[in-house]
Amino acid sequence: MSRSRLALIGSVLAAGALAVAGCTAAPPPAPAAPPAAAPSGAQQPGGHGEHGGHQGHESSAPALWAVQTGPLGVVTTDGAGHLMYRSDADSANPPTSNCTGECAQTWLPVLVTAGVKPQLLGVDPGAVGTITRPEGTTQLTLAGWPLYRDRDDPGGNPNAGRNGLDNTWFVITPTGDKAPAS
Template identity: 40%
Template sequence: MIQQRIALLSAAGLAAALLLGACGSSTDQNATGTSPGSTAPVATGPSPSATSAPAGSGDSGTGHMATTTMLMAKTVQGMGSMVTDDKGMTLYRYDKDQPTPSKWTCAGECTKTWMPVMVQDSVQVMGVEKNLVGTVHRDGMKQATLGGWPLYRYMGDTKAGQMNGQGKDKAWYAVTPSGRKSTMTS
């Protein structure tokens, strides 16, 4: 019974990601690729399963995206508690983005390395301050935010628990459950 639910939820999540990838893009970006967006509330609570799959790119050259239904705190060996997606992949924030109001600046080629973390109508949390979780509009979809900072996955992290993007270009940092950037180095 549980395996059937997991399979159904996984299939539904993948189908949703593919449908979102097929949607057109928004035209409300300015020339710098910055979209002010607005923060929207998200539902919280425990979830036994979730999915994460890349979505296609929009007409604006958005690049790659990752979808998730859960943000959770995980202890990364030697690094402390960081936020991961439902697959255990470390999530990052970008110092050039703005938390208030939430704005993303990573666009085009940037999203081929740093995939925006997209969510549906709700996202579950475990060990993350739920009042800090929100979304910002991005190309007709919703990008997850924590403490107002848009969240990303790094293409260089190939398995759960890796933090290969930590400190990249002195602008990309793993995000802590309180929405702050990690200052830890490996």
């Protein structure tokens, strides 16, 4: 391999390492091939709005990021660092949400405007889909599992959250699996 090619590869790797190490305020532009995990403290413009009813947490372009956490390994968050959850009360085949009414006030469905693709970082686009909820909104799915976030999660620094709550609610990995118990 030529010396100039080695220098180019070294420069690209060094730039990537600096970008990952220093990325705390905003994500890099959408890469052609996303890294395995995004930084956990990054903020995303255009993330979720207020924490109130369904309209408050709907976003025209939500984000799903693969993020390395200490206690849970690599998990899925939104662009503001809110942990994404799946519920064993739901179904992945066929994708079905059973969290409505009071449940959906605590476990906020991750909504998207129909036809809008989420911003992904380290999450396989082929694993992301949508379902129509009973009230007519469009909810994101990952590996068929409807996605939620805990209304009390302040975001910004993922931790163990409420993984395994009631043996029903689990932080979801980028592949749709349950995060391991912490």
